[in-house]
Amino acid sequence: MIIDCHGHYTTEPKDLHRFRKEQTAAANAKNKAAMPPRAALKLPDDEIRDSIGGNQLKLQRERGTDLTIFSPRASGMGHHIGDESVSIEWSQICNDLIARVVELFPKNFIGVCQLPQSPGVDPKNCAVELERCVRMGFVGCNLNPDPSGGYFNSPPMTDKSWFPLYEKMIELDVPCMIHVSGCCNPAMHTTGSYYLNADTMVFMQVILSDLFKTFPKLKFIIPHGGGAVPFHWGRFRGIALNNGKPELAEIMGDNIFFDTCVYHQPGIDLLTEVVPIDNILFASEMVGAVKGNDPKTGFGFDDTKRYIDKAPISDADRRKIFEGNARRVYPRLKAKAPAAATA
């Protein structure tokens, strides 16, 4: 079985966009009366089925992957839009939609939720929505280290304000993927630099801290191959060692994982060369950041399975990346997608 730990619902029914546009306008106008009613949302099963069948499911089949750990569009979370009540309403709608995708395609998708974060609001408030989603069968959450949308003015992930949410994650036995949302800072491009910069920032925050000593069961998936970290492995190793910390491999341990959303062979080869295999999870981020085929290979930029297939690693290691590691990181997968006898 091949588990893709990083897929977003980026082909949502069009009425969802209409709703969000109206909700954003009302939030910006501070006009609660103009908030669109949730009950008026038109999200028929057929439209959901088609939007998945012609896209993510089609690509799963073409590329030979089996199960996608699926969450709402990351750039759409928009935690900086409106206040906490807006974020709660929007998160519930988006998460419910993921639950419906999973209900329609239970063998192919399993849910991860977005959280109703809001700039300056205590992260512990998100525990309610996380708990609700786990009750619906979700196996993890996306946690935004910068709800401002590009100005990086939140406390680091090592700050105590995050701890109650971490405690809830541990209690529920779910990991988080560190993932910012759309960038509203004109200096930064959402998928090109903002995502990667947040990944690199958070890795650096945690490696010099005692966060995982305080929370040995806390699990962070840092997506997009860990941002800049594998390319600068020597820099990060050196900084850690100079600060009296152990080797990065030891720091990552059972707590920090990188995914394989790196869209070329040399990048994947580097990733699998320097990062411990036990800390790498297969992922494509499809349909996502980079659409279309690479003219040099003729295959999708985000067809990351091809790169893993060709990486100079053992078949046992490939199986860990494709399935085994995901089962360790997402314990709740077990109930929903039992391992095949051959896995």
Add this chain to the structure above:
Amino acid sequence: MIIDCHGHYTTEPKDLHRFRKEQTAAANAKNKAAMPPRAALKLPDDEIRDSIGGNQLKLQRERGTDLTIFSPRASGMGHHIGDESVSIEWSQICNDLIARVVELFPKNFIGVCQLPQSPGVDPKNCAVELERCVRMGFVGCNLNPDPSGGYFNSPPMTDKSWFPLYEKMIELDVPCMIHVSGCCNPAMHTTGSYYLNADTMVFMQVILSDLFKTFPKLKFIIPHGGGAVPFHWGRFRGIALNNGKPELAEIMGDNIFFDTCVYHQPGIDLLTEVVPIDNILFASEMVGAVKGNDPKTGFGFDDTKRYIDKAPISDADRRKIFEGNARRVYPRLKAKAPAAATA
């Protein structure tokens, strides 16, 4: 000849630190009367000579490099401290100190200046200091894309507010190295994530723009191996192609260059595999971000010459990285360091 295009004066005489501490305190207290007098600075030749002789010069000799393009400590620029007048005073002092290093060791160092940037102040005001430094024999400048020190609230480098400074750079025939300063944002680590994130951000800003069509002679050196870019080469290629832009190699052309401040062999191998050789400049950033020896190799993390020596590239390509490309990017090197007959 081996030219290291990225060295900072990080072993400055101690009285410089005393001055900056007092200047910062006065600036924060908004007490101009408490500003320390520049004339009282004690920076004797002997102390400068020793601080270089026992550090950068010693390492040049041990590692077999010849000439370092040398600028003030990057993390010390501190553009967010005080107002423009504070930044001007501090920049002049730091640049004058570089000029004295070059005067004492003319065969081993050549100057690059910091600019008196200040948050919200028009970058064109920096042209005066740039011109002064070029008259002193400097061959380039460090340009800070985020004078806020970690909040990324400046306009992108494609914004017209930067253009008058670009025009001055072109008139003077000097490139800039994109380099932020010390981070005052508790969410980001100066050398671990902030530097790399600024590099990645600026690359992304310019590749989707027409900046180098507007300024065909403008040259940006993006340090630290180009931040996250080479590791995510496929991502950036895909985003560029999807936006109707050409291949990254074509976009970089004679305008964008990455240095080799990547502190492990696999990183350098990736860099030289995916980035055009003509766009790579040798650099170590020593004595800088990561001190000490890698316990796995027994050699300095920042001894990047060793990685280039071992990279699977031709000797002709190695010579380009070590010398030829730097001569193209810094035309003013010619007068100060004529190429050897064998180069």
